[in-house]
Amino acid sequence: MRPPRFLLGSVLLLAVFGSAAAEDSSARVAVYAEHQGGNVIYHYEVRNTGSAEVRRFFVGCDCRWPLDAVGELQTLPVGAVPARTDDLGTWYDLPVDTPHPSGWRVRLLRPAGTNGHWMEWYMPAARAKAGIGPGASLGGFTVVVPGADDAYLAGNFTVLAEGRTGASAPLALLDTVPPALSLETRAMPADTGTAAVRVVATAKDDRDPEPRVVVEAMSRGDTSDQPGYVVVYSATDASGNRTTASARVPLPAAAGTQLPDVPAVPAPPRPSVPVNWPRLAFSP
DSSP, rough: OOHHHHHHHHHHHHHHHHHHOOOOOEEEEEEOOOOOOOOOEEEEEEEOSSSOEEEEESSSSSSTSGOOOOOBBBBBTTOEEEEEEEETEEEEOOOOTOOOOOEEEEEEETTTTOOEEEEEEETTTTSSSSOOOTTTTEEEEEEEESSSTTHHHSSSEEEEEEEEEEEEEEEEEEOEEEEEEEEEEEEESSTTTEEEEEEEEEEEESSSSEEEEEEEEEEOOOOOOOOEEEEEEEETTTOOEEEEEEEEEESOOTTTTTOOOOOOOOOOSTTEEEEOOOOOEEEO
């Protein structure tokens, strides 16, 4: 009698994942991210620290026990489309132009009855091309996600070496350096009783070309001879590194001038974009 379909799926999975007793597949998978418009691009690098060739790895699960594994990733990549459904769940294909090293393939599984998924990069068994040898590293495994999903940065990975599973651990961060942030401010008299305030926040990062810049706070910043405000901005790259900078905005008003309450202020949409704040009342 033909076994039930689920049992067949279980047997196949056990055959693929197997036991790690015969081979050491220790490895390290690291990641950094960058903004690209409204998307976040995650870049992965695998370092093989074991003694067997790595030909398959997963991001977003502890897949050493695949039948019980839970997908940690919540946001589907850009262009992911359902390809087929079986007893394990729904398999998704990614766009053919998704960047990854030559010879490798990528797919995604959302386990049945769950909302999360995991990513899988693998070297097809039929290909003669080598995987990642002992002591070697390989990068270029990339996924584009519409918006940030921290699990792509801080989730678990699992590595297979020659059909056997061994390593599963949290992802390591390749980018731990926050952006550099500078502020340029100016308050110019406009009409009687108002001043036009201009702030330029410039953020630069070694890996993320578009770190996100926002206004964190604004408060009174008077000196003994000149009123003004103090503004605080922050810049955060896609890997989660954050820095802040503050600057004083002097107003062209006489000492002791009664200034209005701190106004609501807009946030620049991206780095190096001037922001014209609402005109602030002052007495010339």
